[in-house]
Amino acid sequence: MTVTSAPAPARLRPADxxxxxxxxxxxxxxxxxxxxxxxxxxVAAIVAVLGLASSSQAGLLAExxxxxxxxxxxxNGTNLTGQPAELPDAAPGMVGQLPGVTAVQxxxxxxxxxxxxxxxxxxxxxxxxxxxxxxxxxxxxGTSVAQGSYLNLATAGEPVAVLGHEAAQLMGIDRIWPGxxxxxxxxxxxVVGILNPxxxxxxxxxxxLVGFPAAERYLGFDGHPSELYVRAVNTxxxxxxxxxxxxxxxxxxxxxxxxxxxxxxxxxxxxDAAGAFDTLFLGLGAVALLVGAVGVAxxxxxxxxxRRQEIGLRRALGATRGQIRAQFLAxxxxxxxxxxxxxxxxxxxxxxxxxxxxxxAIVIPPEAWAGGLGAALLIGAVAGLLPAIRAAxxxxxxALWSL
Amino acid sequence: MTKEYQGSPPVRALDEVSVAVTAGELxxxxxxxxxxxxxxxxxxGTLDRPSGGTVRVTGLDVAQMSDRQVSALRADRIGFVFxxxxxxxxxxxxxxxxxxxxxxxxARAGRRRLAxxxxxxxxxxxxxxxxxxxxxxxxxxxxAIARAIVGSPPVVLADEPTxxxxxxxxxxxxELLEELNQQGTxxxxxTHDHAVAARMRRRIEMLDGRIIADTAPATxxxxxxxxxxxxx
Numbered sequence: 001m002t003v004t005s006a007p008a009p010a011r012l013r014p015a016d017x018x019x020x021x022x023x024x025x026x027x028x029x030x031x032x033x034x035x036x037x038x039x040x041x042x043v044a045a046i047v048a049v050l051g052l053a054s055s056s057q058a059g060l061l062a063e064x065x066x067x068x069x070x071x072x073x074x075x076n077g078t079n080l081t082g083q084p085a086e087l088p089d090a091a092p093g094m095v096g097q098l099p100g101v102t103a104v105q106x107x108x109x110x111x112x113x114x115x116x117x118x119x120x121x122x123x124x125x126x127x128x129x130x131x132x133x134x135x136x137x138x139x140x141x142g143t144s145v146a147q148g149s150y151l152n153l154a155t156a157g158e159p160v161a162v163l164g165h166e167a168a169q170l171m172g173i174d175r176i177w178p179g180x181x182x183x184x185x186x187x188x189x190x191v192v193g194i195l196n197p198x199x200x201x202x203x204x205x206x207x208x209l210v211g212f213p214a215a216e217r218y219l220g221f222d223g224h225p226s227e228l229y230v231r232a233v234n235t236x237x238x239x240x241x242x243x244x245x246x247x248x249x250x251x252x253x254x255x256x257x258x259x260x261x262x263x264x265x266x267x268x269x270x271x272d273a274a275g276a277f278d279t280l281f282l283g284l285g286a287v288a289l290l291v292g293a294v295g296v297a298x299x300x301x302x303x304x305x306x307r308r309q310e311i312g313l314r315r316a317l318g319a320t321r322g323q324i325r326a327q328f329l330a331x332x333x334x335x336x337x338x339x340x341x342x343x344x345x346x347x348x349x350x351x352x353x354x355x356x357x358x359x360x361a362i363v364i365p366p367e368a369w370a371g372g373l374g375a376a377l378l379i380g381a382v383a384g385l386l387p388a389i390r391a392a393x394x395x396x397x398x399a400l401w402s403l
Numbered sequence: 404m405t406k407e408y409q410g411s412p413p414v415r416a417l418d419e420v421s422v423a424v425t426a427g428e429l430x431x432x433x434x435x436x437x438x439x440x441x442x443x444x445x446x447x448g449t450l451d452r453p454s455g456g457t458v459r460v461t462g463l464d465v466a467q468m469s470d471r472q473v474s475a476l477r478a479d480r481i482g483f484v485f486x487x488x489x490x491x492x493x494x495x496x497x498x499x500x501x502x503x504x505x506x507x508x509x510a511r512a513g514r515r516r517l518a519x520x521x522x523x524x525x526x527x528x529x530x531x532x533x534x535x536x537x538x539x540x541x542x543x544x545x546x547a548i549a550r551a552i553v554g555s556p557p558v559v560l561a562d563e564p565t566x567x568x569x570x571x572x573x574x575x576x577x578e579l580l581e582e583l584n585q586q587g588t589x590x591x592x593x594t595h596d597h598a599v600a601a602r603m604r605r606r607i608e609m610l611d612g613r614i615i616a617d618t619a620p621a622t623x624x625x626x627x628x629x630x631x632x633x634x635x
Contacts (some may be wrong), residue, residue, distance in 0.1 A: 007473035010508025018503075027493045153584020313489045314452060316507035317550075320471045326404070396450040401441070 006076055021330035027340065033227035035299040037291025037378060043340045043372035045285030047347025049278055050368035052354055056194075059360030060271035067142045067200050070239045070263040073248045074228035077259040079401030082126075085257035086224045091250045093135070095230055098249050100238045105140040106225040107131040107207070110215050114208045116171045120183070126170040130184060131207040132215035132223075140229045143201040145246050148176040149192030155210025159218055161189040165197040166205040184208065185219045200263040201229065283347035292339060293379040300332050300387035311391055312399030332384020333377060338377025344369045404456025405444050416625060418443040418612040419456070426557065429584040430591045433602035434609035440563065443609070444593045448481055451472045461557060478506040482551030483590075484562035488543045491536040495530040496546050497522065503550035514553075521549040523581060541572035545579065559583065561592045565599055577594045577602055 012020075025032040074095065080110040090093075096104045110130040114120065120206040135151055135224050143165075150162055161182060163173060171182065173191065181188040189210065198204045215221035228250060243262060247255040304311070311324055319327075348364055355362045406417040416473050417439045424430055424447075429459070434440045443450035449465050458465040461480050465473060482503070490499050500518035501511075522528050527547040544564060551559050561580065562587055565573030577592075577599060584590045592603065600606045608616040 007472065007475040007479045009471045010478065010506060012506070013510070016505060023491075023493070199624065309487075309489055310491070314476060315474070315486075315504070316448070316483045317503055318474050318476075320474040320506075322471070323474075323506060397445045398448070400489075 009318070009323075012323050012326065014238055017326060017330055018271075020327045020332075021334045023333060024307075024331045028303075031299060031345060032338070035295045036292070036335050036342065038288055038295045039336050039339030040292070040343040040346065042285045042290075042292050043343025043376060044135060044346035044350065045281055045288060045343075046375075047203060047344055047368045047372050048350040048365065049281045049285065051347060051351030051362075051364040052272065053278070054363040054365050054368075055351055055355040055360045056274045056358070057110060057271050058363045059355070060267065060274055062270065062361060063199065064267045067264065068231070068234060068281075069236075069262070070142070070232045070234045071244055071263055071266075072202050072230045072239065073201065073261050073263060074230060074246055075259050076224075076226050077257045079254065079257050083354060085251075085254065087226060087228070087258070088119050088251055088253075089223060089225070089286050091225055093247065094252075095192060095228060095249050098245055100233045100242045101230055102233060103136065103140045103231040105134045105137040105229045107133045107137065107204075107209070107227050107229075108212065108215070108221065108224055109226045110185075110210070110219050110221045112219050114185070115183040116173075117209035120184045126167075127206060128167050128170060129207050130215070131204075131209050132212045132221055133207075133209040134212065137204075137209070137229065138195060138198075140231050141198050141204055141286065143196050143198035143204065145194045148191070150193050151209065152221075155192060157213040157217065158211070159184075159187060159189045159214060160192050160210065162193040162195060162209040163191060164195050164205040164207045164209065167208055168194045170206075174316045182208070184210070187218060199267065201243075203227070250279045268296050279318030289375060290377060292336075293383045295338055296332055296339075296380060297387065299335070300328060300384050301390070303331070303389045304391040306329060307391075308394060308399040309393050312396050315394075315396035316400065321392040324394075325388045327380065327383045328388035328391045332387065333380035336376040336380025336383065337373065343376070345374050347372070404453040406439075406446060406451070407454040417446070417453070420609075420612070420614055421456075421585070422447075422589060422607065422614070423619075424589060426589055427587060428586070428589055428591075428605060428607045429581065429603050430589075430607060432591060432593045432607045432609060433595065433597065433600040434530045435595055437611075438609040439612040440593050440595075440609050442612075444560055444562055447591065448483060449477055454547055474506070478508075479554070480556050480558060482554070482556040482559040484544070484547050484551050484559065484561035486545045486566040488535070488567075490546060490550075492534060493538050494534075495531065496527065496533050496535060496538070499535060499546055500549045500553050503553040507554050515585060517547070517553050520548070521553040524552065524583075525549045536591055539572070541575060544568060544572075544576050547584075548550055548576070548579060552588065556588070556599035558589045558591070561590065564592060565594070565596065570598075573599070587633060596630050 076085045076087050091102045092106045095101060108131055111128050112129050113125050114130050127336065135156060138150055161184060176191060176194060180191045182191055215225055232239040232244065243260060246260045247258040251258045314324060351364055352362050404417060405419055408416060432440045432443060446453050449460060460476060463476065497515060497518050499519055501514040504514040504517060508609050519531060522531055525548055525601040527542060527545050530538060530542065535546065565576055568576060594600055606618050607614055
């Protein structure tokens with residue numbers, strides 16, 4: 001062989017570096033698993049918090065979409081003197097003529113108490129109210145009949161009542177049987193049905209509904225509607241247009257005495273709140289990540305001490321300092337990434353099982369799992385840097401001949 | 404060349420030692436512990452740098468090379484055999500031998516092919532799939548020798564290669580080294596065992612950091628062959 005110039009070090013191939021990086025993980029599996037656990041817990045917490053927040057938001061939004069955002073309610077406000085105003089008798093009919101309105105139903109508050117039986121002390125009203133209701137109310141207000149039947153033309157004129165969901169619970173009624181009756185305004189009314197919860201019109205939940213003719217005949221009701229339930233054509237533009245015209249149409253004489261609201265807006269705000277993640281749990285996740293980082297750094301320092309001979313041998317085989325550094329840095333990153341991946345899986349599993357139990361759509365935002373992996377990568381790089389530098393600084397003779 | 408280790412007082416492990424080894428030689432460096440023979444191996448193997456003097460390996464002056472270049476020099480041109488073998492227990496014999504080429508830039512398939520050939524040369528082709536823990540001491544040292552020669556380096560340095568072996572096994576390892584030497588590899592064996600040294604054509608005896616005896620190298624080779632190996 002002739003005298004040649006100094007050889008240049010060969011680059012370590014990526015596949016070889018990956019193989020080297022996994023040596024520690026393959027040979028010390030339990031230790032690797034334990035040291036990656038902290039990062040796994042941290043990432044799992046973060047993914048689960050973000051996933052559950054998004055899933056619950058998706059659940060609420062789906063619920064809103066199902067109920068419809070085109071429901072508007074018109075209630076009697078107060079007049080100039082602060083007394084409760086009244087809607088005109090003709091209000092439902094006038095609102096129904098408004099272009100863009102597809103359905104109008106209404107209730108009128110009957111100022112009379114209601115009890116399970118005459119034996120209940122008068123003070124125990126349970127906050128229930130009696131409402132005269134029109135015959136198509138459940139569908140328009142976003143509810144339906146859970147048991148029995150709703151009022152119809154025949155029963156609307158008789159002493160017959162339908163209970164809102166909560167009203168039935170408060171009275172201790174969970175099923176309907178023939179002859180069941182409640183004490184309304186000093187006389188028996190027969191219960192014919194119970195409604196499902198009305199998410200968009202919670203005031204119906206605590207109401208006992210009777211027909212308008214019956215309320216006028218038996219309970220001294222004056223027949224004025226107090227709340228209108230209006231469905232508009234199901235587009236945002238049509239709903240807004242109807243919303244703007246509704247007050248003047250319902251009470252042309254005193255439009256200021258009418259208040260109009262869109263119940264789905266309250267639910268949308270609730271969904272926004274649900275989408276805001278829980279800062280406390282995110283903080284706990286961050287702390288777990290920090291502890292995990294310390295764990296990885298610790299285990300890498302021990303690993304470098306234990307593997308001095310391996311380092312010395314590799315130097316003797318021709319590894320440069322940079323290649324030793326790369327090996328241990330890559331090992332720390334791989335360890336942290338393994339923890340991050342495990343955490344992603346655990347967090348996703350938690351989200352899936354909880355969302356499934358709640359009937360929500362499963363939403364795991366990409367920022368959550370990608371962020372978890374990214375954080376793990378960063379942690380591995382930071383935690384592995386010092387041990388890797390220490391490994392690379394070992395002199396080959398010290399490393400090989402120190403026993 | 405000279406090597407001093409820092410400390411109080413500083414230890415002068417090598418005291419102006421001058422050695423030249425030419426291509427194709429089979430050399431024993433012999434001496435009791437503390438004689439400086441291991442330090443000489445470190446310097447010749449470029450694992451350490453001298454405090455004074457020059458080390459040339461295959462004509463290259465180590466002092467003028469960066470750490471990266473010296474690493475490449477080791478990957479390319481020097482094979483090491485250690486007393487404790489230093490085999491990775493989680494890998495097969497073949498993978499251990501192939502690791503000898505890891506830092507020389509060869510692709511995995513090529514490394515494994517050359518490793519199989521090297522295992523064949525040391526007579527362990529049939530143990531390629533075994534783990535080092537399943538082998539006897541002599542077999543392990545053969546694997547380590549295969550790892551040292553897998554890249555066909557011009558120089559192989561062996562540090563007490565028979566130190567952990569019984570005499571019969573040790574003899575077979577020495578036979579293997581002699582065989583490799585006959586195939587053209589320069590081999591330098593560090594030992595404290597006179598019986599081992601007695602088998603070598605050239606013996607360098609050391610004591611207290613100095614060379615006290617050196618059976619002269621074959622003059623013809625010394626004059627004709629290009630200088631391969633350390634001179635201070």
